[in-house]
Amino acid sequence: MTAPAVILIDPQLGENIGMCARAMLNCGLTDLRLVRPRDGWPNQKAQDASAGAQDVVDHAQVFQTTEEAVADLTRIYATTGRTRELLEYVLTPRAAAEDMRTATASGLHRTGVLFGGERSGLTNDDVAKADAIIRVPLNPDFRSLNLAQAVLLIGYEWFTAGDQTPSETRDIRDARPATQNEVEIFIERLGRGLDEGSFFRSVEMRPTVMRNIRLMFQRTQLTDQDVRTLHGITESLRRAGPERK
Known part of the structure; x- marks a missing residue:
């Protein structure tokens, strides 16, 4: 043109x-x-x-x-x-x-x-x-x-x-978007950790809270590197054990 x-x-x-x-x-x-x-x-x-x-x-x-x-x-x-x-x-x-x-x-x-x-x-x-x-x-x-x-x-x-540039992009450099399976594995691990730490005040509230946690992570558009980092944080907290006063 x-x-x-x-x-x-x-x-x-x-x-x-x-x-x-x-x-x-x-x-x-x-x-x-x-x-x-x-x-x-x-x-x-x-x-x-x-x-x-x-x-x-x-x-x-x-x-x-x-x-x-x-x-x-x-x-x-x-x-x-x-x-x-x-x-x-x-x-x-x-x-x-x-x-x-x-x-x-x-x-x-x-x-x-x-x-x-x-x-x-x-x-x-x-x-x-x-x-x-x-x-x-x-x-x-x-x-x-x-x-x-x-x-x-x-x-x-x-x-x-005449430009076709998307109105919004995310620069993830060498990372890639995390798969649904990768995110789900982390959330399940997080849920187990919350169970061990008595995070849920009742059994009945657990499904609703876990659903909200899942939505929170989905909104962030995690990369594979993000998921690995979150696994590392979870493991570090597990090793640290109960908070000492």
Whole structure:
């Protein structure tokens, strides 16, 4: 799937362009287009600030007008936090990301996102070239993103819209999940130890308490190493015998 182009219009500092390149590559974006970069191009400060994303900087295209920068694109999005005197189709970054992926999935569209300069953002003429506006829902009393933050936010939503990473994982390194049999063997051993220690105040309460203990251990998603450790703890307590006062 073709990733959207990132078009920076009137960017000022080379450092900001480099940080945008860094944000882009984190999200799998590589098509960087610059319109009238103030400090000229190529720019060593952009290279230095890219923190390993030099390839994005090296292949950046430079244009004199926004029209030239978007000439090959079929669907354009403009990022702005200001309300304009224009008829606007406004999307959140998440909705825009889904829209981009739907558009490019057909193979008929190439997309791009316009970002304005650090000082004043996009002009109305630039916004008028867009098919939709992306507006980030932020604190209404303080909506202030720097250029790289804005690029990262849009890029992240685009990337995660197609990412299949599970929402929750557990790093168990060299261990493996404990089998039901391994857990059951430990719980039976624990139950015998509790019997020997007169833990249960009555025979009748034992099934309910053991059921709760079993559920407690099942909720922890034990690994095989966890079970071995629990066996070791149980054996150590058994050897220690009754608590001495």
